[in-house]
Amino acid sequence: MGNDLIVVIVVATALVFDFTNGFHDTANVVATSVSTRALPPRLAVGFAALLNFVGAFVSLQVAATVAKGIVDSAVVTPTVVFAGLIGAIAWNLITWYFGLPSSSSHALIGGVVGSTFAASGAGAIDGEGLLGKVVVPALVAPTVAFVAASVGIVICYRLVGRLRPGPVSSGFRLGQIASGGLLALSHGTNDAQKTMGVITLALIANGTLGPDAGVPTWVVVSAATAIALGTYSGGWRIIRTMGSRIIKMDPAQGFAAQGAGAAVILASSHFGYPLSTTHVISGGVMGAGAAKRISAVRWGVAGNMVAAWLLTLPAAAAIGALVYGITRIFGTGAVGPVVVSALLIVALLAGFLRRLQHGSPLTAEA
Secondary structure (H helix, E strand, C coil): CCHHHHHHHHHHHHHHHHHHHHHHHHHHHHHHHHHCCCCCCCHHHHHHHHHHHCCCCCHHHHEEEHCCCCCCCCCCHHHHHHHHHHHHHHHHHHHHCEEEEEEEEHHHHHHHHHHHHHHHHHEEECCHHHHHHHHHHHHHHHHHHHHHHHHHHHCCCCCCCCCCCHHHHHHHHHHHHHHHHHHHHHHHHHHHHHHHHHHHHHHHCCCCCCCCCCCCCHHHHHHHHHHHHHHHHHCCCHHHHHHHCCCCCHHHHHHHHHHHHHHHHHHHCCCCCCCHHHHHHHHHHHHHHHHHCHHHHCHCCCCCHHHHHHHHHHHHHHHHHHHHHHHHHHHCHHHHHHHHHHHHHHHHHHHHHHHHHCHHHHHHCC
16 A cells, blocks of 8 residues: 555656646747747747647657666666656756756656665666766757757748848748747657656556556556646746847747757657757757857857756756655655655745745746
């Protein structure tokens, strides 16, 4: 009964993480469309939420990587998964509060790696899998998006350079609706699967599923729903950073950045690489800006974002390890996760009430 209760807590916590992933990463999907006025904020967020939901059903390769390719599932327990999720949620909330578009994906992976390390030592970490499926793609993907967006915007400008600006801008805004939809679809395909993978890992650890089991349908549906609801709630602080503080984009740049980002994410999802949507679309945004004029990119803001990215894996890992240590104070049963969950709920309610007292950012920014 105790183990089953832990699994219920883990599943609930995973879906909470998926929700925070949605509102934290909303900016990745809609910021360029909103900043160039291709779509009004509410419509852009609703459109992205719908396609996030659909995208979660496109592929399950990333879920398989997270469930079996980074840590040794044989030594992982539901409590370890729970601690990793809390590490990821905590880092998501910290970076959201400060408006930093860090990686929810790397926060999740870092949290699980940290809690697994605290529980079973370095031998339980698949170093080759972590390097080849997480670290290397994290370096390569934004660079590819940067180059693709740079080339794309140069081609766009060459094709329309002699046409009147008004019709050109209107055309690219329509193009942004299509490229933004593709980006939202790719976001759901890659990001929702990480939650599916973690829930599957917990079910395997509990013995509910066999070691070679696939992702159950109810896990796919619940993860898709959670990320879509999170996306619809919006992450307006980060939207401001992504949409205007890095560069001031025109519709052509927005189209190129979104198209490059979607192409990179969909290709990576096909091969099972759990990419950071934040890294990729940020690379696309900077590439589209730098190709027009190097000084158009606010490199100081970009530098702060890179610093947040570099901190994400170790910071989430440290929090995950700390949370695992706290749960073990209460033994190996369900008491530790219950206590930590109660503390998290209290902290979230306190933060929500404080937000109400100071006014809703959703109302202020919409």
